[in-house]
Amino acid sequence: MAVSISASEAGLQIVDHARRKKGWTKYEEAWYQIALTSRATLKRFWAREAIRQEIFIAICQVVGIEDWETIADFSSQTLEDRQFFFSGSLQPTILDGSITQEEVRGVLEIFASRDDSVRNKNVEGFLGTQLNAQEIKKGASKGYLSCSNMTTTVLQVGLAKDREINQDMCAPATFLNDSCVDYAVEVREDYENGGKSTHSAYLTYFVSKTDTGFRIVQLRSKEDK
Numbered sequence: 001m002a003v004s005i006s007a008s009e010a011g012l013q014i015v016d017h018a019r020r021k022k023g024w025t026k027y028e029e030a031w032y033q034i035a036l037t038s039r040a041t042l043k044r045f046w047a048r049e050a051i052r053q054e055i056f057i058a059i060c061q062v063v064g065i066e067d068w069e070t071i072a073d074f075s076s077q078t079l080e081d082r083q084f085f086f087s088g089s090l091q092p093t094i095l096d097g098s099i100t101q102e103e104v105r106g107v108l109e110i111f112a113s114r115d116d117s118v119r120n121k122n123v124e125g126f127l128g129t130q131l132n133a134q135e136i137k138k139g140a141s142k143g144y145l146s147c148s149n150m151t152t153t154v155l156q157v158g159l160a161k162d163r164e165i166n167q168d169m170c171a172p173a174t175f176l177n178d179s180c181v182d183y184a185v186e187v188r189e190d191y192e193n194g195g196k197s198t199h200s201a202y203l204t205y206f207v208s209k210t211d212t213g214f215r216i217v218q219l220r221s222k223e224d225k
Contacts, residue, residue, distance in 0.1 A: 004050035010197035011071030012046065018063040034062045048073065069153050070190060070197070095158030099183075104157055106214040107185055107207055111152040118150040131180070131208055131215040139219045149192040160184045160206055181217050183207040 007015065016026075024031055032042045035058040044051055045059055060068035094104065110129040117125035126141045127133040135141060144150065160181045185205045191198050204220045 005053050005056045005072045006048050006050040007045060007056075007071050008073035008192070008197070009048070009195050010192065011073065012048065015060065015063060015065065015071060018065055022063060024063070031059070031062055035059045069151065069188075070200075072151070092154040093156035095156055099157060099159065103183075103209070106209070107157055107183060108154055110207070110214050110216065111154055111185075111187060114144075115150050115152050118144050118147055121145050129216055131210070131217050136216065136218055138221065139216075147191045147193055147198075148195065151190045151192075153188045153190070155186045155188060157186075158184050180208045181206045182209045183214075 019026065019028070019031070022028075026046055027039055027042055029039070032039050035042075035055065037055045037058065041051055041055060042059065045056065051059075056072065057068050060066075060071050065071060092104070092108075114126055114129050116122070117129070123141055123145060124133075126144060127135070130136055130139075160183055183206070185207055186202070187205060188200055188202050190200045202222055205216050206218045206220070208215050208217050
């Protein structure tokens with residue numbers, strides 16, 4: 001299954017700034033040649049049409065944008081597409097060799113579901129990714145669903161360590177015990193409102209593997225470390 005990606009409106013503004021710094025036109029010959037693609041494909045990129053993932057990345061990188069995920073628009077992708085995208089060549093860093101690919105896919109699935117729930121304003125779906133479908137301190141569903149779009153990039157997956165768990169960061173307190181947290185998952189969340197990128201956040205989520213699937217137990221921001 002090939003993965004295709006299109007650019008977001010906010011992403012194209014970033015690319016436009018990057019190409020202007022190089023003194024290039026939107027359809028610069030050197031640009032599409034270095035990216036090993038065609039002028040027609042570059043035009044499709046600017047038209048926000050979906051193009052192959054590897055070409056999309058190359059177009060971004062040629063103008064100096066390594067963080068190409070900030071350019072992409074994932075809103076038109078289905079949940080299945082999102083799961084395939086994250087389980088393919090852009091695999092997050094796995095910090096422990098005992099973590100299986102099946103476990104990684106399970107973790108990725110809940111973050112794809114959260115992004116879908118934000119886009120669709122689905123409170124039940126969003127809370128369904130969390131243990132007992134309960135709100136989590138510093139991660140209120142109301143705040144997330146106030147965004148028009150969210151894109152989560154899973155950066156790394158590791159085993160949770162006792163020293164990482166903070167009882168005060170989880171509500172209600174009964175969620176947490178010595179055995180319910182299995183994974184520490186570092187992510188970047190990019191938020192949009194009205195089709196424009198507003199801000200990003202780097203977070204660590206603590207995830208439990210339950211009888212009904214993977215569920216988020218708590219989160220920690222950079223400021224909590």
